[in-house]
Amino acid sequence: MSTKQGLDPNQGGDATKKTYNKQATGVAWETVQSHSAEHDLKLYGSCFCPFVHRVWISLEHKKLPYQYVEVDVYRKPKLLLDINPRGLVPALRHGDWGSYESTVLMEYLEDLNEGEPLLPKDPKLRANSRLWADHINRHIIPVFYRYLQAQEAQKQVEFAGELKEQIGKLVDAADAEGPFFFGKDMTFVDVQIAPWIVRLQKVLKPYRAWPDPEPGSRWEKWVRAVEENEAVKKTTSDDQLYLDSYERYAENRPNTSRVAEAVNSGKGLP
Ligand SMILES: N[C@@H](CCC(=O)N[C@@H](CS)C(=O)NCC(=O)O)C(=O)O
Structure with a gap:
């Protein structure tokens, strides 16, 4: 309406x-x-x-x-x-x-077992994929929105710290060489976080001064590999689309979305 x-x-x-x-x-x-x-x-x-x-x-x-x-x-x-x-x-x-x-x-x-798989064959590695996908859903994504919607400087600092900490845990769980979670190929965990990696750069950077990854770090390697991935590039719009689409979140405006409402009322994401 x-x-x-x-x-x-x-x-x-x-x-x-x-x-x-x-x-x-x-x-x-x-x-x-x-x-x-x-x-x-x-x-x-x-x-x-x-x-x-x-x-x-x-x-x-x-x-x-x-x-x-x-x-x-x-x-x-x-x-x-x-x-x-x-x-x-x-x-x-x-x-x-x-x-x-x-x-x-x-x-x-x-x-469907068609095309290039994203989950490894080994049951233990599959469980590991699901475990870290769960970490992303439970501990990274909600903080991304809390941070973006926070209007007070002190809250922004708090949530920026929390987001860094939760990303840090994921990086510590990843293959040491990378560039992706399990090594050289993009798999399930990478795809689970990829849209938010894109939005750290295209949304949190302009609206909250989110810093570029530290040069030479494992995280930087991961971010660049995700950004350069063909499937990611083919599904990503121009920067302006993200700037415009997320202004309502960055200003925490009323009637933004169910995600925004859940964050404001302290409920779990829809
Ligand atoms: N848990 C859902 C979340 C999906 C979701 O929140 N989608 C948003 C758009 S990014 C939506 O449909 N919002 C509709 C609304 O706010 O009414 C999933 O993983 O698919």
Whole structure:
């Protein structure tokens, strides 16, 4: 529901406020266009959404044929609600079956056993992948949003410290050489965190002065490898899209999203 015609609820009636993009840009836009033809396997996504980004990177990494369908997630079109009654993206449809939740969808794509796998074969390494994916979901992502939405300088310092600490734990668990979590190839854990690595640079850096990774560090090696990865590049829009789409979070404006509300009310992320 828009407060004034054409404006989104997060703009609060002020047309000068930036809002989320409704279409990918740059290289990601080219990818959208080359995956616009009708296909059995459909990703319903919103171009700015990092949870969508994970599933999109997985599809590109595996080189599976698929159709990308952009949805305005805050307006909840029926085709999204038909698959996901919670009304969140990403949602995936495969034939007449559908499901949602980015991590579940990544596992589903893995279970198709088509294209390049992201999970290793060894059960112990698979468990290790899931353990660190859980760390990302539980300890890194929520702090990313708390930090971005925090308006008081003291809180920002606190959350910046917490984010560094939680990223540090992940780096300590990773292969010493890298550049990726398990070594030279991108796998499940890398894809789980990749969208937020992209957004550290494109969102937290401009809005919260998040520092570049320390030159020569293991983290720097990882960040660069993720940024240079083909599947990541093909699903990433131009910088401006992220700047515009995240202004509402950085200003902690009302009616931003369910993620933003959960953070403000101290609840777990949706
Ligand atoms: N736990 C979900 C989170 C998905 C999510 O929060 N998506 C956001 C967009 S980035 C959304 O759909 N928001 C809709 C809303 O706030 O109403 C997942 O991993 O897929």
